[in-house]
Amino acid sequence: MTEPDDLALVGAAQRGDRAALDQLLRRHYDRIHAVCRRITGNDADAADAAQEALIAVVRGLPRFDGRSKVSTWMYRVATNATLDELRRRSRRPIAVDEASGVFDHESVGAGSEIALDALFDRDLLDGALASLPDEFRIPVVLRDVADLDYGEIAEALSIPLGTVKSRIARGRQQLAERLGNQSDPSHRHTEAP
Amino acid sequence: MNDPTRDPALENEPLPPHHQVVRAALSEVGRAPDGHREQAIAAALAVFDAHHGVPSLDVARAARAARLRRWNLALGAAAAVVALGVVGTNLLRSAGGSDQESASMMTVASEAADAGAAMAPADSIIEGDQKATSESIGQLEGLTSTVASTETTSATAATGETLPAIIGPAFVTPAMSTPDDLLTLPDVLPADPALPAIETEFACDILDGDVVIGRITYGGTEAVAVRTVDGGVIAFDLQCTVLAEVKP
Numbered sequence: 001m002t003e004p005d006d007l008a009l010v011g012a013a014q015r016g017d018r019a020a021l022d023q024l025l026r027r028h029y030d031r032i033h034a035v036c037r038r039i040t041g042n043d044a045d046a047a048d049a050a051q052e053a054l055i056a057v058v059r060g061l062p063r064f065d066g067r068s069k070v071s072t073w074m075y076r077v078a079t080n081a082t083l084d085e086l087r088r089r090s091r092r093p094i095a096v097d098e099a100s101g102v103f104d105h106e107s108v109g110a111g112s113e114i115a116l117d118a119l120f121d122r123d124l125l126d127g128a129l130a131s132l133p134d135e136f137r138i139p140v141v142l143r144d145v146a147d148l149d150y151g152e153i154a155e156a157l158s159i160p161l162g163t164v165k166s167r168i169a170r171g172r173q174q175l176a177e178r179l180g181n182q183s184d185p186s187h188r189h190t191e192a193p
Numbered sequence: 194m195n196d197p198t199r200d201p202a203l204e205n206e207p208l209p210p211h212h213q214v215v216r217a218a219l220s221e222v223g224r225a226p227d228g229h230r231e232q233a234i235a236a237a238l239a240v241f242d243a244h245h246g247v248p249s250l251d252v253a254r255a256a257r258a259a260r261l262r263r264w265n266l267a268l269g270a271a272a273a274v275v276a277l278g279v280v281g282t283n284l285l286r287s288a289g290g291s292d293q294e295s296a297s298m299m300t301v302a303s304e305a306a307d308a309g310a311a312m313a314p315a316d317s318i319i320e321g322d323q324k325a326t327s328e329s330i331g332q333l334e335g336l337t338s339t340v341a342s343t344e345t346t347s348a349t350a351a352t353g354e355t356l357p358a359i360i361g362p363a364f365v366t367p368a369m370s371t372p373d374d375l376l377t378l379p380d381v382l383p384a385d386p387a388l389p390a391i392e393t394e395f396a397c398d399i400l401d402g403d404v405v406i407g408r409i410t411y412g413g414t415e416a417v418a419v420r421t422v423d424g425g426v427i428a429f430d431l432q433c434t435v436l437a438e439v440k441p
Contacts, residue, residue: 013241021241025234033225047229054237058244125218144216175215 006070014061021061025054028071031146032078038141039082041130049085053078068155075146076156079138128178136171143168368410369418372439375426378406378418403427411436 004012004020006027012020032053037046056077064073129137142153150168154161369375406418411428416436419427424441 016245018238018241018245022234022238025237026230029230029233030225033229038219047226047233050225050229051233051236054233055240058237058240061241125215129219141219144219172215179215 007066010061010064010066010070014064021058024070025057028074029054031071032074035075035078035141035146036082038129038145039079039138040086041126045085049082050078052085053081056081069152071146072148072152072156075142075148075152079142079156083134083138124179128175131178132171132174136167136174139164139167140171140175368413369416369428369437370412372437375411375418375428375437375439376441378409378420378426380404380406380420 004023006024009020009024009027013024029050033046033050036049036053037043040046040049053074057074060073060077064070068076129141132140139153139157142148142156143150148156150161150164153168154164157164159167367378369378400422403422404420406420406426409416409418409428411418411430414430414436416428416430419429421427425439427438428436430436
């Protein structure tokens with residue numbers, strides 16, 4: 001027996017099917033949590049934000065009209081919930097070890113070489129990502145963590161497609177610089193037309 | 194589904210070589226902790242139930258649990274800083290002590306800090322300014338054990354959004370045994386001058402508008418009763434686990 005698709009689950013949930021909602025939330029929780037984790041920069045805030053996101057999804061169910069993909073809608077809701085959570089605390093995301101001084105822009109600044117393995121250093125990546133402005137960090141997270149395409153990101157963030165493209169390009173560039181791995185200039189404009 | 198903004202060419206965007214590695218690292222967040230997943234889903238389903246007329250206390254509980262996590266972190270860090278400060282103060286005051294003793298104290302403090310100490314009554318630690326070095330060591334060891342017990346406590350146990358202190362004379366501590374008993378509590382328990390003074394930091398998580406009634410015993414367990422904004426009463430044990438919750 002095939003699994004019902006997202007749209008079928010949403011439809012059932014809108015009609016009051018609790019089990020369908022449970023299945024939908026479980027299907028997407030890990031990815032929502034990942035988005036929240038990358039936007040907030042730490043586990044505790046991510047857990048709170050992911051929970052708020054699921055609650056927001058439930059509250060938004062009656063208004064979902066199927067014009068966008070369910071996953072796009074859910075990630076948009078998750079993104080907004082996460083940003084609300086950060087705004088509520090009136091601060092930018094702070095990676096746990098940035099706060100404790102482990103992340104040091106000077107020591108891993110532009111021009112320095114770092115091993116590729118270091119990119120998998122969670123603390124380093126968290127710190128670098130957290131240091132990006134929201135307008136760059138969020139599109140990069142939605143593209144590289146949520147795996148949304150540019151059109152979906154444009155829809156999720158209510159910004160033009162061209163803006164999404166430029167922000168992702170600039171976000172990636174800034175991320176590379178913060179990780180001390182400046183990109184080859186020849187790659188700076190290799191985004192698809 | 195037709196999406197007019199979708200451009201298939203963008204799906205095959207050539208990534209800068211280094212970003213392929215970064216992208217892989219970004220997506221390596223890992224599976225969310227099961228406890229967080231279950232709690233979040235339970236909270237969402239509780240909202241769903243509420244919209245469909247099914248009464249549930251899970252929303253409030255989930256909200257509390259979420260706040261607990263935040264305050265665990267914040268107060269844990271604060272308690273660790275306080276503990277280190279006490280050790281530093283006592284080190285200065287006991288300058289005649291041996292290096293070995295000092296190193297031992299620092300180790301204890303470090304363990305407390307590393308463990309993310311939470312729920313330690315800060316006032317009682319600050320009192321260490323007036324006490325001997327050995328007492329400070331004892332306090333820090335106690336702090337460490339508090340941390341250990343905190344880590345094993347359920348998701349509903351931790352420190353609070355607001356931190357009203359119960360300081361001063363001891364209160365009458367009525368014995369309660371059922372949730373309905375909690376509804377018989379007065380707004381505030383009277384102090385009992387016959388009892389020795391106590392100093393207890395109430396650090397459980399309560400919501401805006403919740404009011405601490407006072408110390409009680411619930412089912413033979415020492416507890417703190419809190420009246421919620423909707424007139425209900427929650428009994429927390431001293432580790433902040435919810436022992437009972439009743440609505441009017």
